[in-house]
Amino acid sequence: MMGVIAGFFSYETNKSVVVKSWSVGIINRVVQLVIITYFVCYVFLYEKAYQVxxxxxxxxxxxxxxxxxxxxxxxxxxxxxxxxxxxxxxxxxxxxxxxxxxxxxxxxxxxxxxxxxxxxxxxxxxxxxxxxxxxxxxxxxxxxxxxxxxxxxxxxxxxxxxxxxxxxxxxxxxxxxxxxxxxxxxxxxxxxxxxxxxxxxxxxxxxxxxxxxxxxxxxxxxxxxxxxxxxxxxxxxxxxxxxxxxxxxxxxxxxxxxxxxxxxxxxxxxxxSLIPTVINVVAALTSIGMGTVVCDVILLNFLRGAEQYKAKKFEEV
CATH class of the missing domain: 2.60.490.10 (atp-gated p2x4 ion channel domain)
Structure with missing residues (x-):
């Protein structure tokens, strides 16, 4: 019971870990480039998302x-x-x-x-x-x-x-x-x-x-x-x-x-129109973070040394 109460009143904060891995770094940049290309070429230029x-x-x-x-x-x-x-x-x-x-x-x-x-x-x-x-x-x-x-x-x-x-x-x-x-x-x-x-x-x-x-x-x-x-x-x-x-x-x-x-x-x-332009720019910037999610999944589950990465990323104080 005390463990549940202690867990309820705990606080989580993000921790930045720099991983010097060429493969993970390349995947991260490729995902970001694909997302940026999608929003620039399709959403803004083709679909004209900046217009009403x-x-x-x-x-x-x-x-x-x-x-x-x-x-x-x-x-x-x-x-x-x-x-x-x-x-x-x-x-x-x-x-x-x-x-x-x-x-x-x-x-x-x-x-x-x-x-x-x-x-x-x-x-x-x-x-x-x-x-x-x-x-x-x-x-x-x-x-x-x-x-x-x-x-x-x-x-x-x-x-x-x-x-x-x-x-x-x-x-x-x-x-x-x-x-x-x-x-x-x-x-x-x-x-x-x-x-x-x-x-x-x-x-x-x-x-x-x-x-x-x-x-x-x-x-x-x-x-x-x-x-x-x-x-x-x-x-x-x-x-x-x-x-x-x-x-x-x-x-x-x-x-x-x-x-x-x-x-x-x-x-x-x-x-x-300013309103759809701001909405789609914010959506584009938010979507760039998908690269971090993809890299975290690969880093913590598929690469050698995954347990070591987990220990560095998740830490209890």
Whole structure:
């Protein structure tokens, strides 16, 4: 009992022992070098641990499509082939329409074959020559920074996006997007599909704000179903209603195949902050002490003369 009480009221203090051993000294320095390299190269340079980040990006997207095509012996412009017409971040370019005319509601003892009412349909391959104008405004609320996807000095009347020659132009040719996503225009026009346009903002606000510019990338969103025979491509139906002279209502049903474009905006802004810098510097300095722990384990358990080292390191007074 007295031994427990005496142990409870004892006091331990660190004792420094200098061990002149090349092997232990080399291990100690190597461990310290690895820890320092990790914090400098990965934590500070790669992860930017000295900065605070904001990923809650606020975004607004406006789109506008231009171009003319021919579908079912009709010349089509934007008012005919864009759905919905408001020009939001998600829109469709109609490339093929199957029209079923003169549908009446009623009961008939016998009817004509349905194929008699269905108009033959071709694909509008001219859609690959259309251009898409994208206007994107973003804001990082943590830093109250707003940006647009093209500078006000840019002449957009005669530019076309090119990731190497003109990466800041907000006007995209559909054919270039299909080339980036490795899609066949005729197949896509016949069955439809979904294409994603990703606008990525990576902004280091410690640098010049003019370097905060977007990067564009493109991909086929419905790629897992591209070769699926059950649900392939993209299509939807809509109807136009009319009335006869006698007031009987009938409709023309349209089955539209379309290329759907989804404009997706992601982003992250970073800026220097003293608090995370101090926290990570302290963590780095504390972690350097891991070298001492590793060397103590080796010294007291694996080297020759371990008992002698223990006697020197642990001493009762």
């Amino acid at each position: 980040s904001d990923t809650a990006i606020e975004s607004s997207v406006i789109t506008k499509v231009k171009g003319f095509g021919e579908l079912n012996n009709r010349v089509m412009d934007v008012a005919d082939y864009i759905y919905p017409p408001q020009g939001a971040g998600v829109f469709c370019i109609l490339t093929r329409i199957i029209v079923t005319d003169n549908q009446f509601q009623g009961r008939c003892p016998e009817v004509r074959a349905l194929s008699d009412f269905i108009c033959p349909s071709s694909s509008m391959l001219e859609f690959k020559d259309f251009t898409i104008f994208i206007k994107n405004s973003i804001r990082f609320p943590l830093f109250d920074v707003t940006r647009g996807n093209f500078p006000s000095t840019l002449n957009i009347t005669n530019c076309t996006f090119d990731k190497d020659l003109d990466p800041s132009c907000p006007i995209f040719r559909v054919q270039d997007i299909l080339r980036e996503t490795q899609q066949n225009a005729s197949v896509l026009a016949k069955k439809g599909g979904e294409i994603g346009i990703n606008i990525e903002w990576q902004c280091n606000l410690d640098l010049n704000i003019d370097r905060c510019v977007p990067k564009y990338s493109f991909r086929r969103l419905d790629a897992p179903f591209e070769n699926n025979t059950i649900s392939k491509g993209y299509n939807f139906r809509f109807a136009k209603y009319y009335k006869t002279e006698k007031g009987t209502e009938f409709r023309t049903l349209h089955k539209a195949y379309a290329v759907r474009f989804d404009v997706m905006v992601t982003g992250k802004a970073r800026k220097f």
